[in-house]
Amino acid sequence: MVDELNGSPIVADVLGDALEPLTLFHTKLENEGEPRGLIGPRDVSIIWERHILNSAAIVPFIKEALGEDRLAGRKKASVADIGSGGGFPGLIVASMLPNIPVTLIEPMERRVEWLNECVELMGLSNVTVLRARAEEVPIHPGFDVVTCRAVAPMTKLSGWALPLVRSHGRLVALKGRSAQAEIDKAAKEIRKHGGVNPRVVEAPVAPGLESTHVVIVDKR
Numbered sequence: 001m002v003d004e005l006n007g008s009p010i011v012a013d014v015l016g017d018a019l020e021p022l023t024l025f026h027t028k029l030e031n032e033g034e035p036r037g038l039i040g041p042r043d044v045s046i047i048w049e050r051h052i053l054n055s056a057a058i059v060p061f062i063k064e065a066l067g068e069d070r071l072a073g074r075k076k077a078s079v080a081d082i083g084s085g086g087g088f089p090g091l092i093v094a095s096m097l098p099n100i101p102v103t104l105i106e107p108m109e110r111r112v113e114w115l116n117e118c119v120e121l122m123g124l125s126n127v128t129v130l131r132a133r134a135e136e137v138p139i140h141p142g143f144d145v146v147t148c149r150a151v152a153p154m155t156k157l158s159g160w161a162l163p164l165v166r167s168h169g170r171l172v173a174l175k176g177r178s179a180q181a182e183i184d185k186a187a188k189e190i191r192k193h194g195g196v197n198p199r200v201v202e203a204p205v206a207p208g209l210e211s212t213h214v215v216i217v218d219k220r
């Protein structure tokens, strides 16, 4: 099956300079993703939209959270992606922000192997792959931004992700339609782990494609 967005100018527009490494990633995912249990059989023809562009929608929110000085390298910056799995959104974030160190936190050995293969293939020099559960990762000094997609509901995620965010940093999570209900349900856990002002923001994916939702939580 061929991806309907192969060669599309929409993809090139959204990804900019990251198109080249992400095309290598796309091809690897197309060939190996299903047999290696990283994507479902019906996903093979929608890898660009469902996985890569969907992940890219989180990048403007990461940039906003990092701010000018960190993006320009005048201040040290760090991003972590929890439960990266096949590389979403972590590998897309790392490709689109090549000057920002990105740590991918993933406990499953098979997926860690996959992530390391992808990092090498894509020539990314800003990525560290850490085989660990998020709740086992040493907390200090904390990351400026922690991202995740499809890892756990906010009630659980708050306790895994917020401790890893430095004071005044931000959790940015790609979520489905249930985003508002999830943060309402997790109000107590979010507060307990130092989260403030949880909110849902609509995140455009690309012109003509359905937008997605991002949950943002600031750290006290």
Ligand SMILES: C[S@@+](CC[C@H](N)C(=O)[O-])C[C@H]1O[C@@H](n2cnc3c(N)ncnc32)[C@H](O)[C@@H]1O
Residues within 6 Å of the ligand: 082, 083, 084, 085, 086, 087, 088, 089, 105, 106, 107, 108, 111, 132, 133, 134, 135, 148, 149, 150, 151, 160
């Ligand atoms: C449904 S997959 C999602 C993968 C990827 N984020 C995506 O959106 O395609 C959930 C991932 O979270 C990982 N995971 C589960 N528990 C975790 C934990 N406590 N800390 C970090 N990752 C975890 C799993 O191994 C798996 O790779």
